[in-house]
Amino acid sequence: MDRLDRKILAVLQSDARASLQEIGQAVGLSPSPCWGRIKKMEEAGVIQGYTVRLNPQALGLSDTVLVQVTLDSHSDNTLEKFGETLASIPEVIEAHLVSGDYDYLLRVVVKDTRDYERLLREKLYKIKGIRHSRSSFVLRTLKKADMPLFAE
Numbered sequence: 001m002d003r004l005d006r007k008i009l010a011v012l013q014s015d016a017r018a019s020l021q022e023i024g025q026a027v028g029l030s031p032s033p034c035w036g037r038i039k040k041m042e043e044a045g046v047i048q049g050y051t052v053r054l055n056p057q058a059l060g061l062s063d064t065v066l067v068q069v070t071l072d073s074h075s076d077n078t079l080e081k082f083g084e085t086l087a088s089i090p091e092v093i094e095a096h097l098v099s100g101d102y103d104y105l106l107r108v109v110v111k112d113t114r115d116y117e118r119l120l121r122e123k124l125y126k127i128k129g130i131r132h133s134r135s136s137f138v139l140r141t142l143k144k145a146d147m148p149l150f151a152e
Contacts, residue, residue, distance in 0.1 A: 001046065004027055004028075004037065005037055005041060005046075006149045006150075007026065007027040008034060008037055008038060008041075009041070009046070009047070009149055011026045012038075012047070012050075013146040013147065013149075016050045016051070019031075020034050020035055023038075056109050061109040061110060062111065063109070063110050063111065063112055063113070063115075063116065063138070064107060064108070064137070064138040064141075065107075065108045065110060065135050065136065065137050065138070066105060066106070066107060066135070066136045066138065067104075067105070067106040067108055067133055067134070067135050067136075068101075068102040068104070068105055068106075068136075069102060069103060069105075069106060069132075069133045070101075070102045070103050070130070070131045070132040070133070071103050071104075071129050071131060072129050072130070073129055074103070078129050081128075081129070082104075082129060086106070089119075089124075091108050091109055091110055091119050091123075092106050092107070092108050093107050093109055094106065094107035095107075102132075102134070113137075116135070120135075
């Protein structure tokens with residue numbers, strides 16, 4: 001990847017719906033070479049897909065909760081089943097296996113504290129193998145950024 005590829009990625013991160021003409025103008029290329037570069041980055045896995053950023057508050061999901069989870073066992077089977085179960089819970093929008101005092105860090109979106117209580121009771125507490133969990137409600141997000149694009 002060179003400087004032009006990074007410029008293209010920056011344009012796409014800010015507006016994935018930008019036309020090839022708009023991208024070309026922003027980076028100083030005609031649409032055809034832009035398209036070729038984009039296709040190469042897609043094929044190389046640099047660009048994984050195109051999405052829409054949704055506003056959780058506008059969807060009625062005004063609370064974000066970070067949940068630290070510790071499991072009883074770390075067997076391959078337990079980890080696999082835990083991951084499969086998390087994948088089936090739409091409120092869990094991120095799940096990270098982490099090092100440190102707990103095993104997983106989850107990012108969960110809910111309507112409010114009552115909705116979170118429901119999620120705990122009906123879904124999270126029913127997952128076998130959870131030894132301990134700790135929840136922290138996000139009060140304010142100070143930074144939410146796109147992937148950094150460093151120059152070579």
